[in-house]
Amino acid sequence: MEVRNLAKSYGQQPILRNINLIVEQGKTLAVLGRSGCGKTTLLRIVAGLISPDNGKVLLDGKDMEGVPTHLRNAVYMNQEPLLFPHLTVRQNIAFGLKIRSISVQQIQKEVSTMLEQLGLQDHADKWPDQLSGGQRQRVSFGRAIITQPSVLLLDEPFGNLDTDTRQQMQELFLQLTRTYQTTSLLVTHDLKEAILVGNETAYMEEGELYFYDSPAAFLADPRTGGASELAFWKQYMNNNI
Amino acid sequence: MPRKNFHIVLVASVVIAVFPFVWLPLMSFFSDWNYPNILPGVLDVQQWKLFFSGQQDVRHSFLLSLAIATTTATLSTAVGFGLARTVSFGSRRKQGIFWSLLPVTISPVLFATILAFYFNVAGISGTVGGVMIAQLLIAIPFSIIYFTAFWTPRVMHMEQLAATLGSTPYQTFTQVVLPYARPFLLVCFFQTFIISWFEYGLTSVIGAGQVQTLTLKVYLYVQEASPSLAALAATLLILPPALLLWFNRQYVFKPLGV
Numbered sequence: 177m178e179v180r181n182l183a184k185s186y187g188q189q190p191i192l193r194n195i196n197l198i199v200e201q202g203k204t205l206a207v208l209g210r211s212g213c214g215k216t217t218l219l220r221i222v223a224g225l226i227s228p229d230n231g232k233v234l235l236d237g238k239d240m241e242g243v244p245t246h247l248r249n250a251v252y253m254n255q256e257p258l259l260f261p262h263l264t265v266r267q268n269i270a271f272g273l274k275i276r277s278i279s280v281q282q283i284q285k286e287v288s289t290m291l292e293q294l295g296l297q298d299h300a301d302k303w304p305d306q307l308s309g310g311q312r313q314r315v316s317f318g319r320a321i322i323t324q325p326s327v328l329l330l331d332e333p334f335g336n337l338d339t340d341t342r343q344q345m346q347e348l349f350l351q352l353t354r355t356y357q358t359t360s361l362l363v364t365h366d367l368k369e370a371i372l373v374g375n376e377t378a379y380m381e382e383g384e385l386y387f388y389d390s391p392a393a394f395l396a397d398p399r400t401g402g403a404s405e406l407a408f409w410k411q412y413m414n415n416n417i
Numbered sequence: 418m419p420r421k422n423f424h425i426v427l428v429a430s431v432v433i434a435v436f437p438f439v440w441l442p443l444m445s446f447f448s449d450w451n452y453p454n455i456l457p458g459v460l461d462v463q464q465w466k467l468f469f470s471g472q473q474d475v476r477h478s479f480l481l482s483l484a485i486a487t488t489t490a491t492l493s494t495a496v497g498f499g500l501a502r503t504v505s506f507g508s509r510r511k512q513g514i515f516w517s518l519l520p521v522t523i524s525p526v527l528f529a530t531i532l533a534f535y536f537n538v539a540g541i542s543g544t545v546g547g548v549m550i551a552q553l554l555i556a557i558p559f560s561i562i563y564f565t566a567f568w569t570p571r572v573m574h575m576e577q578l579a580a581t582l583g584s585t586p587y588q589t590f591t592q593v594v595l596p597y598a599r600p601f602l603l604v605c606f607f608q609t610f611i612i613s614w615f616e617y618g619l620t621s622v623i624g625a626g627q628v629q630t631l632t633l634k635v636y637l638y639v640q641e642a643s644p645s646l647a648a649l650a651a652t653l654l655i656l657p658p659a660l661l662l663w664f665n666r667q668y669v670f671k672p673l674g675v
Contacts (some may be wrong), residue, residue: 223581245580252581263598272582275592280526323582 177222177327178357182231184217184383191217193383199327199376202357206374206401207385208364214383215363219329222361223252235326235335251323254331257316259304265315266291266300272323293352309342314348321356328353332360334369343406346373367402371395438655444648458643464649475634475646479653482614483630485545486657489552490610494602497560497609503566504561517561520554528555529622536623543627551623552616558610563608565599600669607661614658630634 182195183246189283191214199205209215222247233240240248240297251272259268269290273283290313291297304312313333333349334342351375353360364370364378370377377394379386387396397401440584445464447457504513520528532551533542541547558614572594579589595602617632624633632655 222489225577245577246583246585249582249583250581252578254574256574258571258578260575260579260593260597270593271579271584275582275588302458317533319582328432329581343549 177361178234179218179222180232180234182218182233183229184221184226185212185229185362191383192221192228195383195385197378197385197387199359199361201359202353203375204353204360204362204373205281205341205376205378206362206364206370207246207378207380208367208370209380210365212381216219216378218251219331219361219363222277222327223250223329224248225252237296249323250328250329251320251325251327252329252331253285253316253333253362254391255322255333257304257309257312259273259307259315259319264303264344265307266302268304268315269318269322271319276323286322290322293355294318294348296301307339309337310345313341313345317349317352321352321358324356324358326359328358330360333362333368334364342369349373367395367400367405436601437651438659440480441648442654443653445645445652447648448645450644459670464645468649474629475631475650475653478629478631478634478650478673481545481629482587483585485549485552485630486610486613488550489556490606491562493556493560493609494606497605498598498602499558499563500557501561501564504566505565511567514565516561517565520558521562523619525555526622528617533622535664542623543625545620548624548628548630551619552613554610555616556621559612560605562607563603563605563640567598572597603665603669607665610661613630 179195179197182192183190184192195218197205206219207215215227221228222235222240224240224243224343235248238327259265260271263271266287270283271286273286288297291300294317296311296314296318299307299311304315309316316333327373334345337345346369352358362373364371371381371391371394376390377388378387379394379397380402381399386397386399389395398404442455446460448461448463449458451458464473468476468479491660500517503671504510504517507513519630530553532554536542536547536551539547541550575593575597576589579593580586584592616630617630617636620628620630621633624630629637631650635647635650638644638650
């Protein structure tokens with residue numbers, strides 16, 4: 177996945193300024209940034225939900241200009257799992273395959289495998305409102321990854337989860353993206369999450385994207401808040417333990 | 418309130434609510450109830466026989482009302498569903514809701530009088546089509562207002578998610594939006610059916626005496642002092658809403674756990 181010279185403004189307010197990025201096949205780029213820095217706009221442009229003022233988005237080497245959302249093969253997920261309430265867990269996961277007119281046997285096989293990987297075999301015939309927040313998010317991941325998207329766009333997907341569930345979901349995400357070799361662009365405002373799930377990390381501020389050679393460089397940049405966080409815990413340990 | 422009084426009020430309320438549903442059908446089986454008799458005369462099935470044999474205006478009015486209400490409800494539900502999406506997701510949501518509310522806020526008599534002028538000019542006064550259009554002018558705004566509560570950002574996000582999963586706009590509509598909206602659509606159909614079914618003012622002004630719906634017939638029979646015919650028409654009047662109420666309870670609210 178590649179983005180070239182992407183720019184977007186709302187009225188006189190620039191949201192994205194000349195963004196360039198490349199995410200290699202099967203890798204995850206984690207973008208850290210504060211609310212309102214343009215992270216969501218970047219994802220929505222890649223998904224084709226909004227148009228850029230300037231620049232290009234390339235998926236699998238193809239220019240996406242003029243390509244409608246449903247033909248891009250770029251799945252967008254946000255904080256809310258947004259499971260379809262009239263479909264069971266199994267049907268939700270099968271949704272993307274069913275609309276591609278894949279054979280019923282193939283769908284059943286792939287969904288069963290996915291349910292196993294998600295650890296939701298016993299919940300396959302439950303309705304979304306019978307699941308916990310973490311289980312819903314699992315289904316949401318399964319539903320997205322089973323379609324083998326060119327890129328998975330994640331807009332703070334773990335933001336609504338408690339600490340333990342969040343950690344479990346981060347591990348599941350890593351496991352699934354490795355298994356299915358899914359290319360992902362994840363935006364978050366959680367420093368730890370960016371380091372844990374990203375093969376590469378970047379920081380976004382006022383519509384500009386900054387890349388780092390290593391996690392150490394990412395942490396050392398005062399803008400990411402990594403250095404001050406480390407200093408806080410160091411001082412805390414010294415004073416209290 | 419003391420417990421005993423509460424029970425009296427409760428029983429009285431139930432009796433008042435249930436009374437028309439018992440008394441009106443019963444009345445439709447009486448004929449020959451003339452002044453100054455306190456009680457109705459003969460108990461027979463004469464009116465119903467005439468109704469089923471089609472030798473009575475009431476059957477025509479019943480079928481006409483059914484056709485008008487079904488068409489009005491279907492059209493207003495479908496059109497309102499679509500227009501409400503445009504209003505809700507458009508940049509001028511407030512203006513959209515304002516204009517949709519306008520026909521509902523104007524007095525029905527005033528609204529009918531204004532419409533009557535234009536309908537006369539268009540030559541559709543006194544026609545079934547004219548009555549239907551007039552009723553749609555009330556039912557569609559109601560439907561738009563109703564569905565603006567359905568078209569929330571959550572639904573928009575679901576549509577967008579389905580699109581990113583590879584769903585075409587048609588697939589999204591048929592496989593995501595419609596099944597999700599099913600209970601809302603049924604309730605709106607029910608409500609707009611009721612609006613049309615019991616509509617009196619607009620129908621009498623625009624219908625100009627040429628379009629005799631069942632609601633109009635009930636008033637006509639009351640004015641004519643034909644109690645058994647009025648009771649028969651009134652019984653038929655409450656039949657479809659009662660059936661729809663049962664249907665809604667069985668197939669809409671029960672599955673939702675309400």
